Amino acid sequence: xxxxxxxxxxxTDAKVMMxxxxxxxxxxxTWIACGTWSNQHLTDGKIPAGIVESFVGTLDGAETLxxxxxxxxxxxxxxxxxxxxxxxxxxQVETKRDEDxxxxxEWRDRKKKKPQVKHEDVPDLSQWDTVGTNAASALxxxxxxxxxxxxxxxxxxxxxxxxxxxxxxxxxDTILDYLDERIEANGANRPKRTQxxxxxxxxxxxxxxxxxxxxxxxxxxxxx
Numbered sequence: 001x002x003x004x005x006x007x008x009x010x011x012t013d014a015k016v017m018m019x020x021x022x023x024x025x026x027x028x029x030t031w032i033a034c035g036t037w038s039n040q041h042l043t044d045g046k047i048p049a050g051i052v053e054s055f056v057g058t059l060d061g062a063e064t065l066x067x068x069x070x071x072x073x074x075x076x077x078x079x080x081x082x083x084x085x086x087x088x089x090x091x092q093v094e095t096k097r098d099e100d101x102x103x104x105x106e107w108r109d110r111k112k113k114k115p116q117v118k119h120e121d122v123p124d125l126s127q128w129d130t131v132g133t134n135a136a137s138a139l140x141x142x143x144x145x146x147x148x149x150x151x152x153x154x155x156x157x158x159x160x161x162x163x164x165x166x167x168x169x170x171x172x173d174t175i176l177d178y179l180d181e182r183i184e185a186n187g188a189n190r191p192k193r194t195q196x197x198x199x200x201x202x203x204x205x206x207x208x209x210x211x212x213x214x215x216x217x218x219x220x221x222x223x224x
Contacts, residue, residue: 011028015069019064019067020064027064027068027070031065034078037055042093043090047079048077049076052078110187111185176193180193
């Protein structure tokens with residue numbers, strides 16, 4: 001789809017202002033209707049007389065445009081003055097279409113050559129809970145009903161750091177590799193993977209990203 005270009009100063013142009021007021025609306029309607037038709041059919045501003053009559057039912061608007069030197073007469077119809085100066089020519093439009101067609105075909109060929117990831121290669125995440133710890137490890141925890149023989153004097157912060165899972169988890173790397181392959185399969189570039197520590201439990205997140213249940217007692221007490 002192409003566009004017929006005009007300016008926002010069309011109504012105050014000197015050639016338009018010279019038109020008789022009772023003929024100006026018909027002339028401008030003819031000019032716009034025929035301009036869009038020429039741009040669609042790539043006639044470089046050539047308008048057959050029959051096209052003008054099929055749009056507005058008369059050639060009066062075309063005669064007004066000729067008098068205002070916006071059109072000129074040619075054999076069998078009319079011609080826009082300086083069409084190539086303000087509008088795209090047929091050669092420019094066809095060249096642009098060929099370039100777009102070649103670019104899209106190149107993208108399709110490149111997409112076919114990329115390996116497709118099979119569904120059986122996707123890791124099973126059913127054994128992982130929301131904070132990234134293995135749910136199966138809950139089976140190895142001691143029964144809370146049994147008495148604890150000794151309770152070491154350890155602060156809550158030390159317990160939190162001790163309970164953090166290790167950063168070298170191969171399952172996370174497998175998931176990231178799968179996501180990178182899917183991103184490349186969709187035609188995008190593979191994202192860069194940072195080497196910093198991962199945020200596992202809720203207490204490693206920023207305060208604004210923590211769940212509602214992780215607010216401190218001090219803040220809850222102040223709200224009361």
